[in-house]
Amino acid sequence: MSEIYDVAVIGGGPVGIFTAYYASMRTLKTVLIESMPQLGGQPQQLYPQKKIYDVGGQFAVTGAQLITNLLETDERFLYDRMLATTVQGFTATPQGYVIQTNKSTVQARAIIITVGNGPIQPRKLACDYDPHLEGKQINYFVSDLEDYRDQTVLVAGGGDSAVDWALEISHYAQQTFLLHRRSTFRALESSVQQLAHSKVQLLVPEIIKACQLTADQRLAVTYQTIKTTTTHQIIVDKLLVNYGMTADSRLLRKWQLQLAGPFIQVNSTMHTNLPYIYAAGDAVCYPGKERLITLGWAEGPIAVNSAINDLKITKAPAGHSSSLFN
Structure with missing residues (x-):
């Protein structure tokens, strides 16, 4: 533990990656700590092939491409x-913090927390079904769109992920259905407009009541019209469930951070309630906060510059990168 980092960034999603990169660009000795075996967070784990349209300068980039681009450096x-x-906790010392992990301890003068929504799990189907169907006929994530080619696919959900995946899968599948318990969708207006002009067939307002494997290894999905006793059945090759995610904030509470619900409270300079500990990205809240990757990319450098100022590290004033390395 003789090595002392200037900054330890906890959380290796897109915001954490860019924060560590920016800290290194400001010549801080930096370590990025990630609990998963690879960097990338939700874009890499949950939607590697889903196209992202709200990242400036990277139109229609997929989650996997976005992470590949972020990891490019020299x-x-x-x-x-x-x-x-996995970070288990940290202890204040005169030099900063000793960070305890499942493998060893790390010492850093400052910490920037970019853990996103924390440990996440998909919201599962409310009906009983054979768990052995998961990863086969029933899926909660898309790893390869080719798995849906020439298939009959039912997507369940009404948010951005469900609508976006239904639209993407419809380019590969023979038939694509989108089932939602309401007649309206919570997705972006442009996506809902695209849905209305697509070949995706809507099943609304409906809710799934049962799933059963058929003799030919397909899936019989029974669904019921909301506020009625009327049931229907559809036979599909695959069911993709997009009911959203649940997050666990217990770890943040153990760290004695001031929270608002599951989110870390920060001020405009990304300071938390603890000295030399900052936070950025989806994990934080403050007035006007929006949970966007692009906003997190602004918050990360703010946190880094705050650490430089607080630690009284002598650096040139933050400026445009194009003027720093001519």
Whole structure:
């Protein structure tokens, strides 16, 4: 534990990656700590092939492409990476913090927390079904769109992910259905407009009541019209469930951070209630906060610059990168 980092970034999603990169660009000795075996967070784990339209300069980039682009760097801006490493807690010292992980301890003068929504799990189907169907006929994530080619597919959900995946899958599948318990969708207006002109067939307002494997290894899905006793059945090859995610904020509470619900309270300079600890991205809240990757990319550098100022590290004033390395 003789090595002391200037900054430890906890959380290796898109905001954490860019924050570590920016800290390294400001010549801080930086380590990025991620609990998963690979960097990338939700774009890499949950929607690697889903197209993202609200990242400036990267139109219709997929989740996997976005992470690949973020990880591109050179020898000037390298930072250490600790993967499959879970932070269990940290202790204040005169030099900063000693961070306890499942593998070892790390010492850093400052910490920037970019854990997103924390440990997440998909919301499961409310009906009973054979769990052995998961990863086969029933899925909660899309790993490869080719798995849906020439298939009959039912997508369940009414938010952005459900609508976006239904639209993407419809380009591969023989038939695509979208089932939602309401007649209206919570997705972006442009996506809902696209849905109305697509070949996706809507099943609304309906709710899934049962799923059963058929003799030919397909899936019989029984669904019921809301506020009635009327039931229907559809036979599909695959069911993709997009009911959203649940997050666990217990770890943040253990760290004695001031929370508002599951989110870390920060001010305009990304300070938390603890000295030399900052936070950025989906994990934080403040007046006017929006949970967008692009906003997190602004918050990360703000946190880094706050750490530089608080630690009284002598650096040139923050400026445009194009003027720093001519």
